Amino acid sequence: MKQYPDPTKLALPCAIALAATLAMPLAQAQTVTDTKAGVAKEPDSVVISASRSAQSRFDAAAAIDVVSVDSFTASSPLVNLSELLSSVPGVQVRERQNYAQDLQVSVRGFGTRSTFGVRGVRILVDGIPATMPDGQGQAATASLTAVTRIEVLRGPLAQLYGNAAGGVVQVFTKNPPMAKQSPVGTASFGAGADGQRQLGASLGVGNDLIGGMLDVSRYRTDGYRDHSAAERTQIEAKAVLHASSATTLTAIFNQFDQPKAQDPLGLTHADFLQNPRQVTPGALFFDTRKNISQQQAGLLLEHQLSERDSVNARVYGGQRELTQYLALSGSALNSAGGVVDLDRDYGGIGLNWTHKTRVNALPLSWVVGVETDHLHELRRGFVNNAGVAGALRRNEDDRAKDTDFFAQLDWSFAPQWRFTAGARTSRVRLEVDDHYITAASPNDSGSVEYHNTSPVAGLVWRATDDVNLYANLGKGFETPTLAESAYRSGGTGPNLSLLPSTSVQAELGAKIKSGRHTLDLALFDARSKNEIVPSSVLNGRSIFQNVDRVERRGTEVSWQAKWDQANKWSTRLAYTWLDASFQKSFANAQNVTIAAGNRLPGAPEHSLFSELQYQVNDAISTGLEFKAESKVYVNDINSDVAAGYGLFNARASYAFHLGSVKMLVYGRVDNLLDKQYAGSVIVNDGNSRYFEAAPGRRWFVGLRAAM
Numbered sequence: 001m002k003q004y005p006d007p008t009k010l011a012l013p014c015a016i017a018l019a020a021t022l023a024m025p026l027a028q029a030q031t032v033t034d035t036k037a038g039v040a041k042e043p044d045s046v047v048i049s050a051s052r053s054a055q056s057r058f059d060a061a062a063a064i065d066v067v068s069v070d071s072f073t074a075s076s077p078l079v080n081l082s083e084l085l086s087s088v089p090g091v092q093v094r095e096r097q098n099y100a101q102d103l104q105v106s107v108r109g110f111g112t113r114s115t116f117g118v119r120g121v122r123i124l125v126d127g128i129p130a131t132m133p134d135g136q137g138q139a140a141t142a143s144l145t146a147v148t149r150i151e152v153l154r155g156p157l158a159q160l161y162g163n164a165a166g167g168v169v170q171v172f173t174k175n176p177p178m179a180k181q182s183p184v185g186t187a188s189f190g191a192g193a194d195g196q197r198q199l200g201a202s203l204g205v206g207n208d209l210i211g212g213m214l215d216v217s218r219y220r221t222d223g224y225r226d227h228s229a230a231e232r233t234q235i236e237a238k239a240v241l242h243a244s245s246a247t248t249l250t251a252i253f254n255q256f257d258q259p260k261a262q263d264p265l266g267l268t269h270a271d272f273l274q275n276p277r278q279v280t281p282g283a284l285f286f287d288t289r290k291n292i293s294q295q296q297a298g299l300l301l302e303h304q305l306s307e308r309d310s311v312n313a314r315v316y317g318g319q320r321e322l323t324q325y326l327a328l329s330g331s332a333l334n335s336a337g338g339v340v341d342l343d344r345d346y347g348g349i350g351l352n353w354t355h356k357t358r359v360n361a362l363p364l365s366w367v368v369g370v371e372t373d374h375l376h377e378l379r380r381g382f383v384n385n386a387g388v389a390g391a392l393r394r395n396e397d398d399r400a401k402d403t404d405f406f407a408q409l410d411w412s413f414a415p416q417w418r419f420t421a422g423a424r425t426s427r428v429r430l431e432v433d434d435h436y437i438t439a440a441s442p443n444d445s446g447s448v449e450y451h452n453t454s455p456v457a458g459l460v461w462r463a464t465d466d467v468n469l470y471a472n473l474g475k476g477f478e479t480p481t482l483a484e485s486a487y488r489s490g491g492t493g494p495n496l497s498l499l500p501s502t503s504v505q506a507e508l509g510a511k512i513k514s515g516r517h518t519l520d521l522a523l524f525d526a527r528s529k530n531e532i533v534p535s536s537v538l539n540g541r542s543i544f545q546n547v548d549r550v551e552r553r554g555t556e557v558s559w560q561a562k563w564d565q566a567n568k569w570s571t572r573l574a575y576t577w578l579d580a581s582f583q584k585s586f587a588n589a590q591n592v593t594i595a596a597g598n599r600l601p602g603a604p605e606h607s608l609f610s611e612l613q614y615q616v617n618d619a620i621s622t623g624l625e626f627k628a629e630s631k632v633y634v635n636d637i638n639s640d641v642a643a644g645y646g647l648f649n650a651r652a653s654y655a656f657h658l659g660s661v662k663m664l665v666y667g668r669v670d671n672l673l674d675k676q677y678a679g680s681v682i683v684n685d686g687n688s689r690y691f692e693a694a695p696g697r698r699w700f701v702g703l704r705a706a707m
Contacts (some may be wrong), residue, residue: 029671031644037455040068045066047064049064050157051391051408052312052408052694054355059418061458061472062458062505062507065150065151067084069144074614077192078144080089081468082094082095084147084378085150088574089576090107090522094113096680097223099232103140104602105118106137107167107169108155109552110478112603113533113534113683117138117578119164121143122169123169124168125170126171126173127314129316132348132400133348133400134163134428134481135480137464141234141256142173143236145234146173146215150170151169155474156456156474156505159454162406173215174238178207178209184706185202186201186707187194187200187201188705189702189704191702192690194222194698195221195229197218199219200216201216202447206240209237209404212308213237215521216233216235217233218231218232219231227264227279228262228263232256232257234256235253236254237252237253247302250300255294255296257294257376260409262587264278264686265286265288265689268688268690268691269640271658274417276693285386286326287387291323292321293321294318294321296318297317298315299396301313308357309355311352313350315345315348317345317348319345320342320343321341321342324340326339326384331392333438333441336487337383341389342475342593344377345376350371350372352367352370353368365409366538371404372403372404374401374402376400378397378620379394385554391435394436401432402428404425404426416462417460418460421457423455426450428450429449429674430448432445432447444494446650450500452646454585456474456475458471458472460473466514471506477502482494484532485544487543498546499546501529507523508523509521509527516563520557522664524556526551526612528548528550532546532549533545533547550578550582551580551581553578553580555576557575560573568614569615571611571613573610573611575608578604578609579605582594582636583597600681601634601636607630619652619654619655619656621653623651626648626649628647632678634683634684640659642677648671648673650668651666651667653671661706666703671694678693679692
């Protein structure tokens with residue numbers, strides 16, 4: 001592959017200059033949405049994440065974006081969230097080319113430390129948490145072929161969603177056809193580089209009373225890197241019952257089955273430069289891999305008590321089985337083993353009541369609610385005998401439970417002013433019951449309980465019909481997860497001495513509509529105490545510690561425009577400046593001092609996404625994307641970096657009919673210039689294997705049919 005100098009020295013300024021040149025004066029009012037592209041931000045759409053009741057995105061007192069998804073016209077395979085959220089500022093979704101470790105998702109620098117799963121960001125699917133009560137979440141379990149829109153809430157108001165809500169990503173799946181609509185069905189097939197294969201089908205039926213939707217998708221890949229093959233099957237089912245004009249009942253079932261996901265591990269800097277596709281030898285010797293099976297069901301109730309009052313309730317439960325082979329034997333008598341085996345049961349209930357009224361002819365609404373969630377998992381560890389599970393080394397029952405009460409007020413106290421305030425009180429309990437007790441591994445049972453109250457306040461000034469200015473201030477917290485508490489330095493059992501991280505966040509923003517253009521601006525500052533950071537990561541096993549005084553501040557800019565009367569030409573741009581750093585010196589587990597002023601690893605200072613789309617006619621759509629990030633430090637001491645990069649991606653689609661069947665052929669090429677770069681990093685890896693290589697030039701083509 002070709003190698004280039006750091007492109008952020010040239011590509012990032014050039015792209016910003018290009019965007020500035022394109023940004024001609026704002027004129028002629030028009031809503032900026034794009035449905036034919038398949039994936040588009042909708043500046044004026046209705047959202048619920050900011051206040052838990054429907055309101056215009058433009059009027060919401062927070063930085064919130066909506067990504068509309070049309071699974072038929074989208075010019076991508078719809079496998080990972082990274083395909084959909086690039087155009088949202090402040091959000092990083094890193095597709096690691098490693099399905100054994102899931103995506104890395106961060107919002108304004110919260111979540112960058114995660115070496116597995118999603119941390120610091122709350123994920124919900126149709127109102128049901130995909131984040132467990134301890135704060136650990138999974139992004140891959142939402143079937144994107146069944147998704148219709150995604151809301152991303154950033155800033156202080158996200159704290160009202162509870163533990164680990166540095167941001168909120170809420171996914172909404174398709175509703176089935178109702179009334180007298182005919183049954184709808186789709187089928188899809190796709191193939192791409194590195195042995196990618198995608199198959200999917202959906203069917204929806206319904207009448208005035210009840211409707212049902214079933215979506216099934218399957219994806220497999222040989223992997224860009226050696227020893228990184230994976231396959232998964234996802235099922236999403238939804239039934240909606242209109243029991244009366246005031247009552248709607250929704251039943252949801254989903255299944256995620258990933259029987260194969262090889263783990264190539266990270267690479268050292270030298271190995272990454274020498275051959276980014278290679279695998280760490282230990283990954284082959286220990287056959288590092290993960291398999292997952294998860295089933296979940298939920299029931300949602302919406303009931304209108306009166307013209308002014310409504311209630312929403314949810315109940316859900318699920319099971320998750322996971323086996324992971326790490327790159328170590330774990331044969332020592334005081335080891336937890338080199339094979340992790342988890343069997344988890346989880347569930348929860350939630351209820352909220354919304355009241356709407358008017359004071360002096362101006363609207364006032366409030367919502368109060370309670371949520372409680374729990375999980376119980378059997379965690380076992382076995383010796384890894386070169387890829388075969390051996391003797392038992394760990395056996396314990398882990399439990400986590402949260403109980404939260406929340407309230408939020410939204411009051412228009414003057415024609416151009418609106419006040420938002422809320423609070424959430426949380427109790428989170430973690431418990432370990434150790435059943436593996438020997439002379440070398442004493443009883444490590446224990447429990448810990450965390451309490452927190454998160455207040456939030458915000459103000460919106462509607463300066464004109466097309467300009468909203470807002471400000472927010474709030475407090476939040478984040479507990480250690482069971483996985484982060486699983487190991488302690490120099491000990492055999494869990495680390496229950498970890499403290500929860502607390503933060504104070506402030507935000508100033510502006511939303512502007514003028515003519516064919518929309519512009520969003522946000523300034524933010526977040527200061528954390530007892531930040532939970534990786535102290536060491538060795539062979540897939542992570543040990544965490546608390547660090548005081550971490551600051552994240554930055555700027556977000558989002559701009560969209562249509563350029564002609566026929567809406568053929570459109571552009572989008574999302575830029576983030578993030579200054580995330582340690583403000584106080586500390587020592588890690590190796591007694592190495594991390595100096596105040598060091599940047600938070602995994603968090604790029606500059607991120608840019610821009611897109612130019614041309615809709616040739618009703619049948620043909622084309623697009624060119626540019627994505628750039630500045631360098632990223634890989635560890636707390638800032639001794640090494642993953643270089644910045646700039647990428648071009650291209651896509652095209654063609655729609656036509658075969659009789660009564662709608663057809664779509666699409667294709668895309670990512671990384672057109674075949675750039676070698678690290679798509680993600682493993683923060684603080686103890687073997688200096690920080691780098692996870694992203695693919696070079698890569699293609700994918702697909703065919704969809706709908707009727």
